[in-house]
Amino acid sequence: MCSTKPYYNDSSVKILQEYIRIDTSKEKNIERAVNFWKNQADSLGLPFAVYRPSGKPICVITLRGRKSKLPSIILNSHMDVVPAAEQNWTYPPFSAHIDDRGKMFGRGTQDTKTLGITYLEAVKTLMKSGIKLRRTIHLLFMPDEESGGLNGMIPFIETKAFKDLNPGFFFDEGMASPDDTVYVLYQDKRHWQINLTLYGDGGHASTLPKRTAVEKLRRLLDITSEFRDQQIQIKLSNDPTDYGSYTSINVDIIRGGIVANVIPSQITVVIDMRLAISAQICEVEAMIQKWISEVGNDTNLSFIAKVDVAKPTRLDATNPYWVAVEDALKDKGIKFLPIVFPAASDMVSIRNRGFPAIGLAYLPRTELLFHDRDEYVQVKTFLKGIQVYTHILQKVCNLL
Structure with missing residues (x-):
């Protein structure tokens, strides 16, 4: 001391x-x-x-x-x-x-x-x-x-x-x-903040709709988690201070629901990304569009922040x-x-x-x-x- x-x-x-x-x-x-x-x-x-x-x-x-x-x-x-x-x-x-x-x-x-x-x-x-x-x-x-x-x-x-x-x-x-x-x-690193709005069937919580926003959320989290795991492997394969070698990605905000007995028809997700130095903008944009396609084409995309250079x-x-x-x-x-x-x-x-x-x-x-x-x-x-x-x-x- x-x-x-x-x-x-x-x-x-x-x-x-x-x-x-x-x-x-x-x-x-x-x-x-x-x-x-x-x-x-x-x-x-x-x-x-x-x-x-x-x-x-x-x-x-x-x-x-x-x-x-x-x-x-x-x-x-x-x-x-x-x-x-x-x-x-x-x-x-x-x-x-x-x-x-x-x-x-x-x-x-x-x-x-x-x-x-x-x-x-x-x-x-x-x-x-x-x-x-x-x-x-x-x-x-x-x-x-x-x-x-x-x-x-x-x-x-x-x-x-x-x-x-x-x-x-x-x-x-x-x-x-x-x-x-x-x-x-x-x-x-280049900072991207993505706002995704997922839409699905709402209704009474006692029902089982086929296409809910929560199901889309689950799929989105699976997709982004898979990409995140890939980036973790890149990080681990490089020097600990080589922060530019990988893209960081984290789901920072999830908003949805009105009351406990109503299935939400809309969920908002905010994803934060810091792009690898080698990342090509067109390739990252195409990847995000592929995510949206896999989650559901009625998903709405907007950028809170998008630094390309x-x-x-x-x-x-x-x-x-x-x-x-x-x-x-x-x-x-x-x-x-x-x-x-x-x-x-x-x-x-x-x-x-x-x-x-x-x-x-x-x-x-x-x-x-x-x-x-x-x-x-x-x-x-x-x-x-x-x-x-x-x-x-x-x-x-x-x-x-």
Whole structure:
């Protein structure tokens, strides 16, 4: 056991706890997060702006560089988090409780509130040191990454405000690693969310209709489970970090029924897929149409999300930003591994616009608990991450 007492008085830890305690799984509390970031900017004397291209707030904090005409460095994270079922957590999910082992528990500790505070504290460290960076840094805080960025990054990139940031390179959310390796995410998987409505005969629950929606549901679950099993085998036959080799598929929502003694004539199913890098769009579309045909041709298909293109960022000598990041990680003796992000982030839109972007969070020796119960960050890991990002920013922001 390690004592948590040294952490309680650390200003960086206190700020992270304050941020975690804002329950931004509730949309109404996003404005509280906006006020939080305004207060942080004001305390540092840094410019703060809020943009609302589709109604929801996007926050920008700016640290001006000496050469403002050079493309800027963007530090992106999101304020929103997914809901947390408190009854399943060891400690309340918005308490930011630190246990005897130095773990801070809370929704957003991995996705991505810790990263946002890491950015802030790294900038603060650079300011206190008196170092004058060549390039400008913009910290961006998005309102709706968890729901697809439809009112955040996607409309924001169409605005003059985005263009005026003069973006050169983006940092965004990373992933926890079970060992000393730090993952560098250079590409996201393509996200599809499929809404299927199954129709069948209804009636009194004492009858036995031949064509019910539930029978179609059973067939659909059999078909998708078979495909899922195939993808699991592909996953098991590859390196555990080769997330791009397989397509993930999960049935996330099933809705149906009116009352207990009425056979439902309609059932809605929402299926989430993250396509393998090698997957061909036409082949996946044909596969889904085949599912519908096998289930019943009166099944209705619509897409909640359908990303057909997710471009990669090159991590080689042709990318000077990456060379600077790589040098910084090597300076710190950090083992790193470039991988495909198994999910999707705001960087899909950014990379598709031609901007280089990586996901990078300093979370070694941490159990991956995105969207899971007891999400946590080791406080000592968080504090080390500030040092790592401070060094990275010194390198990247001083590129000619």
